[in-house]
Amino acid sequence: MSSNGVHSLSNPDLAPTTAAQRTWSTWHIAALWIGMAVCITTYTIAAGMVEQGMNWWQATLTVALGNVIVLIPMILNGHPGAKYGIPFPVLMRASFGTRGANIPAIARAVVACGWFGIQTWVGGQAIYQIFGAMHWIDLGAESSRVIGWLHLTPIQFACFLAFWLINLHFVWHGMNSIKWLESWAAPFLIASGLAMLIWALWRVSQAGPVSVVFANESRFPTTGAFWAVFVPNLTAMVGYWATLSLNIPDFTRYAKDQKAQVWGQALGLPTTMTLFCFIGIVVTSATVVLYGNAIWNPVELVSKLGSTPIVIISLIALTVATLSTNIAANVVSPANDFSNLNPRRISFRTGGMITAFIGVIMMPWYLYNNLSAYIFTWLIGYSALLGPIAGIMLCDYYVIRRKELNVEALYDEKGEYSYSNGFNWAAMVTMVLAVLPNVPGFLNAATNRTHAQAAARQVVSPLFPQFFDEIYGYAWFIGLGLGMGIYYLLMRGRRKSASHIATGTTTLR
8 A cells, every 4th residue: 555545456345344344233234224125116117017927926926036146146256255354346446456346336237226226216216206196286287288208397307416416415424324214214204104105005895895805816718828928027026136136245344243244234125125025916906896907106095095194104214215225225335336436536426427417418307207128128139238237246255265265465466366468358359248148138128129029010120030039038057157157167277276375365354
């Protein structure tokens, strides 16, 4: 390091956490996941599954299975964070090189910027509905004032910016404020979700048997038709947290020990995601009985509750849910990732501000309002990109290096992780080759020219053969497997030398 303690590859935000900073217990990690999982997009994610023909238990099972699957790389990639106290972009230097680490870091950051925009839009909509419930604006009249190029009304955009500014408060105050937010929000959010479930069942019981909310039947004529829908939705469910499965070291670096990060994640992630998706399915099924049509958007549903105080309290709960998700899931990682580009000039706070500005200009409301784009282009598409990165991470840390890292070398431009001018070309080549098989399927989906759409006569002809549509449904799994396999083959010559680095390893835990 230089005399002032700031290295060209380090700053106070990227440096390994100290013992005094490692204060996150099992509860804090679990609360983190509760705060991230309880949000409007979780509530609505089963909408696409039910729309495509699943019944309530098939959709719930898909959500549960997807989260159990993604929990595995989540815990495995959380290990180096808890052991060495390093964030995601610094960990990536071990496999991609001290300069090459910026490639997966920025790939992760761009996805987070998109998610930040989506969640900010959802939170802004909740504020917009609060104004309507308090009769401060006429929502009906307001809908006629849409600005053409923006596709929003001025007040809608103002609410979006207002929620954006609330997010910036926590970005500015850093990780301690985020820890405080998640810890206090978690019990409130669980109570709010259960209250919504109880309300729906109580209202339905007044009109008839409660079993009616579970009456929707699977609409698949054959088992093959079910699998054709189940697999891509399972991949999308894994893709929902594929981003966090990479940058989970950004949080586990603050964990008290490995037990805290393992149990915190296991208790917080799959249980909360499954419960809240189940609540979304049951409550939406109840709206069919109560209002005659399915209302998947909880913001729209809350606006129909009638009692102004209840509407306002409910919308505040939705706003808190969105805020707790957005800050933890979509700010922490890109803030570190952008900081990694130039640690001397970009701090965590500056990186968070960059994230916030990109999230605005991406016009995220289109993705959220289009379920097809949301699941098949957005969720599966970036899982095809992030799966290979996860495979490289796992292979490098567990197979090549046997969980032993030279921490000082991670911050050394001329150390063992500099490879060739800061780039490990084995990782670069692996990433390209592992992404490649999913590109044709992605292009079919992104241009709305899949074979399923062709069969429904929605398009003339797909761009690529049906085979690519089929493997695209397994995008994350294919990318992960190819990433691990190709990287191992290219790095197997280094495995022996890497296993002897223990003598030079700085172990912090």
